[in-house]
Amino acid sequence: NAGVTQTPKFRVLKTGQSMTLLCAQDMNHEYMYWYRQDPGMGLRLIHYSVGEGTTAKGEVPDGYNVSRLKKQNFLLGLESAAPSQTSVYFCASSHRGGWGNTEAFFGQGTRLTVV
Amino acid sequence: AQTVTQSQPEMSVQEAETVTLSCTYDTSENNYYLFWYKQPPSRQMILVIRQEAYKQQNATENRFSVNFQKAAKSFSLKISDSQLGDTAMYFCAYSGGGADGLTFGKGTHLIIQP
Numbered sequence: 397n398a399g400v401t402q403t404p405k406f407r408v409l410k411t412g413q414s415m416t417l418l419c420a421q422d423m424n425h426e427y428m429y430w431y432r433q434d435p436g437m438g439l440r441l442i443h444y445s446v447g448e449g450t451t452a453k454g455e456v457p458d459g460y461n462v463s464r465l466k467k468q469n470f471l472l473g474l475e476s477a478a479p480s481q482t483s484v485y486f487c488a489s490s491h492r493g494g495w496g497n498t499e500a501f502f503g504q505g506t507r508l509t510v511v
Numbered sequence: 512a513q514t515v516t517q518s519q520p521e522m523s524v525q526e527a528e529t530v531t532l533s534c535t536y537d538t539s540e541n542n543y544y545l546f547w548y549k550q551p552p553s554r555q556m557i558l559v560i561r562q563e564a565y566k567q568q569n570a571t572e573n574r575f576s577v578n579f580q581k582a583a584k585s586f587s588l589k590i591s592d593s594q595l596g597d598t599a600m601y602f603c604a605y606s607g608g609g610a611d612g613l614t615f616g617k618g619t620h621l622i623i624q625p
Contacts (some may be wrong), residue, residue, distance in 0.1 A: 427610055429612050431612075436520070436617055436618075437617060438515075438602055438615035438616055438617045438618050439556075439602065439613070439615040440615070441611070441612040441613075441614075444610065444611060444612050446610045452611070454611070454612060484554065486556065488556075488612075499558060500558075500613075502555065502556035504553075504554060504555055505554045505555075
């Protein structure tokens with residue numbers, strides 16, 4: 397009964413380091429999303445995927461890459477971390493039909509600090 | 512592009528009072544969906560209530576109800592008999608129904624005072 401699981405929950409990076417955030421869902425959802433949350437900004441969409449092997453850019457994609465090699469996993473990569481990428485990152489998933497026709501589920505978030 | 516505006520960065524009310532959180536949005540679509548999410552200090556995003564634009568009847572979920580004014584593009588959340596556990600960030604969000612995710616407002620920090 398895990399739902400959407402994000403790994404890790406917390407991380408501190410030095411500027412220029414790289415890392416990958418993992419999102420795993422066990423609900424057989426087709427759609428998966430990565431958001432970032434910054435104080436006073438709400439949640440903003442980074443990238444999303446409508447199925448295995450497909451990805452698309454969201455509102456704030458610069459500095460991030462994603463991959464969806466398996467249906468249940470959606471990876472978010474930072475190749476060269478910058479202090480501006482300090483944020484809380486959320487993964488979400490839903491069945492085909494998007495947010496309108498079905499409930500979406502969020503992970504518990506990853507707090508990333510870049511120093 | 513759609514935009515969602517929450518004009519109240521923070522609100523504070525006494526326990527058991529009724530509070531209304533405001534949200535306005537901008538869209539050229541006729542069919543869409545609106546949501547209120549709650550984010551307590553645990554950081555978890557919790558769906559509170561949703562509204563389909565083609566439905567005239569306002570959605571209700573126990574103590575939570577919305578006032579959906581399609582012509583005015585307004586979608587406010589009313590919390591009745593507020594409880595200490597209602598203390599949280601509340602986000603209004605919009606979806607055109609497609610696959611490209613939700614557009615969120617900047618949030619309202621609601622504090623319920625004992």
